[in-house]
Amino acid sequence: MEYPYAVGVVLPFEDVKIGNLLVLVLSTLFIIHIVRSIFTKDKSKHEKEEDSEKYKAFRNLPGPRPFPIRFIGNALQLPKRRDMHRMMDEMYAKYGPCYRLTVLNEDIVCLNTAPLAQVILGSNDLNYFRKGEQYDIYFSGTEGIPMLSGEKWKTRRKMISGSFKYKAFQRYNPSFNKHTEKLVEQLDKLYQNGGIHTINDEVKECVFKQSSEAILGVDISEDSGGTIFAKSLETYLNIIAERLCKPWLLLNWVWRFHPLSAKQNEVFNKMINVTKTVLEGYKKQNKHTSNSLTKANDDIKGSGNSDFVSMIEVMLENGVSDKEIFEEVAITLAVAHDTTSEAMQIALFLLALHPNHQEICRAEADELFSDPTKYNDGNLQFSALPELKNLERCILESSRMLSLASILMRKLDAPLELQEGLVIPAGVTLYVFPPVIHKNPEYFPNPEKFDPDRFLPEPSKQRHPYAFLSFSAGPRNCIGTKLAIIEAKMMIAKILHKFVVTTPDKYEDIVIVPSVIPGPEKPIRFIFKRRNPAN
Numbered sequence: 001m002e003y004p005y006a007v008g009v010v011l012p013f014e015d016v017k018i019g020n021l022l023v024l025v026l027s028t029l030f031i032i033h034i035v036r037s038i039f040t041k042d043k044s045k046h047e048k049e050e051d052s053e054k055y056k057a058f059r060n061l062p063g064p065r066p067f068p069i070r071f072i073g074n075a076l077q078l079p080k081r082r083d084m085h086r087m088m089d090e091m092y093a094k095y096g097p098c099y100r101l102t103v104l105n106e107d108i109v110c111l112n113t114a115p116l117a118q119v120i121l122g123s124n125d126l127n128y129f130r131k132g133e134q135y136d137i138y139f140s141g142t143e144g145i146p147m148l149s150g151e152k153w154k155t156r157r158k159m160i161s162g163s164f165k166y167k168a169f170q171r172y173n174p175s176f177n178k179h180t181e182k183l184v185e186q187l188d189k190l191y192q193n194g195g196i197h198t199i200n201d202e203v204k205e206c207v208f209k210q211s212s213e214a215i216l217g218v219d220i221s222e223d224s225g226g227t228i229f230a231k232s233l234e235t236y237l238n239i240i241a242e243r244l245c246k247p248w249l250l251l252n253w254v255w256r257f258h259p260l261s262a263k264q265n266e267v268f269n270k271m272i273n274v275t276k277t278v279l280e281g282y283k284k285q286n287k288h289t290s291n292s293l294t295k296a297n298d299d300i301k302g303s304g305n306s307d308f309v310s311m312i313e314v315m316l317e318n319g320v321s322d323k324e325i326f327e328e329v330a331i332t333l334a335v336a337h338d339t340t341s342e343a344m345q346i347a348l349f350l351l352a353l354h355p356n357h358q359e360i361c362r363a364e365a366d367e368l369f370s371d372p373t374k375y376n377d378g379n380l381q382f383s384a385l386p387e388l389k390n391l392e393r394c395i396l397e398s399s400r401m402l403s404l405a406s407i408l409m410r411k412l413d414a415p416l417e418l419q420e421g422l423v424i425p426a427g428v429t430l431y432v433f434p435p436v437i438h439k440n441p442e443y444f445p446n447p448e449k450f451d452p453d454r455f456l457p458e459p460s461k462q463r464h465p466y467a468f469l470s471f472s473a474g475p476r477n478c479i480g481t482k483l484a485i486i487e488a489k490m491m492i493a494k495i496l497h498k499f500v501v502t503t504p505d506k507y508e509d510i511v512i513v514p515s516v517i518p519g520p521e522k523p524i525r526f527i528f529k530r531r532n533p534a535n
């Protein structure tokens with residue numbers, strides 16, 4: 001019998017399945033790569049720049065020194081993802097506001113103060129607009145706005161930003177109301193016999209239905225397309241999460257051969273196909289011609305939002321290719337729906353822990369629900385939403401305390417003077433850590449206290465503009481902030497109108513795990529009690 005030999009492992013040939021063979025080949029390549037890097041002189045990719053006097057301060061930045069094998073760098077010193085926020089605090093305490101790391105051959109400079117965050121996030125120089133290489137893991141090779149950089153990003157962002165203005169969402173208010181009413185009904189059923197439950201699935205479904213309509217411009221939730229899209233999106237995000245847990249899968253040349261990579265492509269194509277159907281629908285109705293856009297706008301005239309059309313319509317109008325539209329829409333939905341449902345649950349959780357604030361928000365909501373000019377037949381008027389001021393402050397304060405934005409990244413395409421005398425070479429990636437900045441008493445006194453009044457106009461004006469980063473800040477901030485707040489407000493107001501909310505979970509036990517699907521490690525548990533059976 002013949003036996004193939006690989007990396008010192010002997011396997012009987014008959015038993016070798018294709019998968020095993022692949023693993024052997026990949027491990028061999030991986031080991032060769034490591035051995036090569038041991039014998040390669042330990043020098044940075046930015047060797048030339050680093051040698052110059054100009055980069056002396058960069059070279060001398062504090063931080064854990066790279067592991068002897070530069071290719072691995074500090075990767076082995078990094079904790080599990082669940083401990084990431086704790087590690088950010090510890091590193092800040094040890095190395096201060098600006099320190100340096102090397103992970104898998106990538107040089108990283110970590111920034112932990114609002115002024116440092118402003119230098120990079122607030123810059124309008126297109127050399128500082130590229131996201132970190134980690135983003136390729138999420139949506140590699142696609143043309144969605146979170147992946148673009150330089151002029152292309154700028155043109156696209158300008159093109160679609162009208163579709164994300166506050167008033168642009170007015171036309172979807174019936175959809176926000178319809179899906180939220182259904183959510184409240186589902187929760188009522190879930191809690192009819194009391195008990196402690198998680199509400200993650202119900203909230204996620206509701207957010208997906210609201211966001212897909214607000215982003216696509218049509219309701220895909222009721223037909224099979226919506227279900228396929230939602231399921232594919234979930235699988236897609238789970239695959240990315242799995243990949244993030246296994247560092248060797250982060251190497252593109254390893255990933256390309258992995259079976260999950262093919263699965264990822266398969267579900268991405270399913271999402272694209274759903275978008276394709278929507279796009280064909282638009283084209284059939286000739287909605288993308290100027291005339292039809294005018295017509296679409298006529299439909300919503302009188303409501304003061306006549307200039308707003310969906311991002312698909314805008315891209316069609318501007319001649320963006322079908323492929324790029326599919327990718328844009330799929331990625332926008334991917335980044336929109338989980339974050340909003342997690343943020344909504346985090347806000348509800350903090351309201352459950354702070355019954356006094358819950359009461360204030362409920363009283364505010366009740367006032368709207370008892371006014372027939374603002375609420376009737378299950379519909380809360382869009383124009384009434386801004387009146388939920390306390391609730392909005394509670395949502396912002398919750399997102400400060402348990403920030404879903406863990407790391408904001410920018411890879412430098414040109415050297416950047418971060419502060420006087422400290423120049424960072426091109427090629428380095430800057431990491432900004434919002435959870436650390438959000439807990440700095442200089443910006444948020446008594447940072448562990450839930451104090452929504454921090455977001456009153458006056459204290460907000462006095463605070464550094466880059467101290468609150470839940471939706472990032474500067475020209476490349478989150479384009480969907482307004483939609484996220486609208487959806488969260490609508491859902492929480494209707495829930496508080498119907499139920500009193502408590503939780504058996506403790507604030508200290510909630511661990512936010514950074515990922516493409518950021519959120520609490522375990523779904524938060526709630527207890528809902530109907531206030532009044534007539535509500």
Ligand code: HEM
Binds near residue numbers: 147
């Ligand atoms: C509470 C919910 C949300 C949170 C916490 C959140 C947070 C963020 C953060 C931190 C970024 C990174 C910005 C940066 O790199 O500086 C981002 C980017 C982005 N978000 Fe959101 N987001 C939320 C909801 C949404 C929604 C509802 C949408 C879409 C409708 C959306 C669309 C996007 C897009 C397209 C980008 C990339 C923008 C660009 O690169 O120009 N997000 N978001």
